[in-house]
Amino acid sequence: MEGFFIFTDLPGLARSLERHYRLRVSTLDPYKLRSEFPILHQEINGNPLVYLDNAATSQKPLAVLNSSRDYYEKINSNIHRGVHRLSQAATAAHESARQTIASHLNANRPEEIIFTSGTTDSVNLVASSLGRSNRFKAGDEIIISGLEHHSNTVPWQMLCERLGITLKVIPVLDNGTLDLEAYDSLITERTKLVSVNHVSNAFGTVNNVTHICSQARKIGALTFIDGAQSIPHLNVDLESIDCDFYAFSGHKVYGPTGIGILFGKHELLCELPPWRGGGEMIKEVTFEKTTYNDPPFKFEAGTPNIEGGIALATALDFVNNLVISEITDHESLLIKRAAEILGELEGITIYGPDDRAGALSFNFEGIHHYDLGTLLDQMGFALRTGHHCCQPLMSRFGITGTLRASFAAYNTLEEVESLGEALKKALMMLR
């Protein structure tokens, strides 16, 4: 690795750091895990790939790749209403995937799980459907937070513009956490919906969504949680969060792109109107009137991403086999160590609170994040630069963007140490 660190006792280093940071000892072995990710074994510009752009998308294990391949090799067929064997097998696999996802989230029933194309699609589904219901009127208010991704901002803005609703924003404190006192005063009887992320994609801030939902529930407002960045890193129990909607994307949790999930409480899904029309979502169609199917099918017009849903369930099985708490502990160690190593570099600003999940965002005084990203790429490091689809958050901190390292179960302490060395080299070139 370009003459970077040579480690002789990595497990020893890991154990001593876990003691140092007072972290629970993770049993996860990232080196063993890496053998299940073919893409990680390649060189970029003559250096081993160090993939630290997991918040954008994670890599896929063999189990997931094989799951997609198996589907097309063995049971590919259109689902539901098929009389023949393949269609029945595909339907069974698709519905079994729904059940796996419901169990993973601790949802009450599989009908609460809707297959979408991703988190963005899930937000748009709820925003559009609510907009067609009679739950909103002009003068109502929707609350989001200053930490949101554009995908949990723009669909609500569009809804607000259409119906004359006011969008309010929970402010972000200097340490990158939400100002929950301000949140309490933002909530009024006009608040009809609160939508926040569970974990910030830009700073890795973990939001207290249980508290946010409980405050909203007191005045009867609906709650939507964007879980795109929490599902890969944290144990998510929807019964304890008690939100009305929860959304995430498959590709950020070792699954394929183009598949995502919307959880919605069953009674709400029954009440809300569909947003897209087509096959699958109907009970009976006549030219005079169409009656709609029950949830979840009411919200799944057209042939779904069958293979994607099945492979996503395989990805969640993969996570559960590793045990999500072990992933959390392993990643916490990586992030703490990264923050410590990077914290020693001159001129650095690290954003967000010390207890973060998934991502570490930073800048160096007088250095453009794009320049650092370019030089790191030369050394084989994949990091993300820019506004991370959070322009209002970047403005709040008076910056145009950051450099973001984001982690997955297969990242190693060795990679974290070498990131520090690579940054030193890049900084020397740029200063």
Added chain:
Amino acid sequence: MRVTITEKQQELLDDLDLFQDWTERYEYVIGLGKKLQPMDPNLHTSDRLIKGCQSQVWLDSSSKDGKMSYLADSDSVITKGMIALFVRVLDGESPETVLTADLSFIDKTGLKEHLAPTRANALTLMAAEMKKGALEASQQ
């Protein structure tokens, strides 16, 4: 004897050829940026900003006595180095020469293949903007 645009481009390519690895190439380009004539921050106006780049790049084109003069700046030192390559080739040339200049030397620098597509695209935008300045000057 006057050095032609083609000769200036070849000179830059020869310089870059001297370097063994990417580190030296990048350091050379960053160095070129640092050697650019300083641009008064008051000239960092939105009409001088080249749109479509991830970093901010400002370009000021003017002409005097039939010669183009370019001032450029960027908040990214790599981008500034990239535009410095163009400035070195085009500064002091007549608007007509700039307009007809073949700037494909940039493809031969070996830098473009190391750039993210957004950055490679920025190079095209910079070249287009410099030619636009020459076009305006030639129409005056």
